[in-house]
Amino acid sequence: MDEIIKRLERLERLIESQSINTKEVLNFNEACQYLELSQSHLYKLTSSGIIPHYKPNGKKIYFNRPELNVWLLRNRTNSTKEIEQQAANYLIKKGRAEL
Numbered sequence: 001m002d003e004i005i006k007r008l009e010r011l012e013r014l015i016e017s018q019s020i021n022t023k024e025v026l027n028f029n030e031a032c033q034y035l036e037l038s039q040s041h042l043y044k045l046t047s048s049g050i051i052p053h054y055k056p057n058g059k060k061i062y063f064n065r066p067e068l069n070v071w072l073l074r075n076r077t078n079s080t081k082e083i084e085q086q087a088a089n090y091l092i093k094k095g096r097a098e099l
Helices: 002-022 028-035 039-047 065-072 080-098
Strands: 025-027 062-064
Touching: 002 028, 025 028, 025 065, 028 039, 028 062, 028 065, 062 065
Parallel strands: none
Antiparallel strands: 025 062
C-alpha cells in the first residue's frame, strides 16, 4: 500500500510540474518550483528587484514564465573551446595589424 501511495505522489508532482511548463503566468509558489529556489531566496530576489515580477494588486507576486527563462539564461559563460577560438581570432587579427 505504501508503494502505491508513493507512486501516486510522484505522479501528482509530475502532473503539477507539467502544468507549470504550459502556463504563461506563474504565481509565487509555482515560480519557486519552476526556478528550483526556496521561497526566502525568491522573496529576496523580488524585494531587491533582481528578478522580473508583477504585483497587480500590490500584494500577490506573479511572474511571466518567458521572462523568467530570459533571466535564467543571462550571464552566459563561454566554454573553453569558445575562449580558445576567441584567443586564436584575436592573435590572427593582431598579427594582421602588425603587417
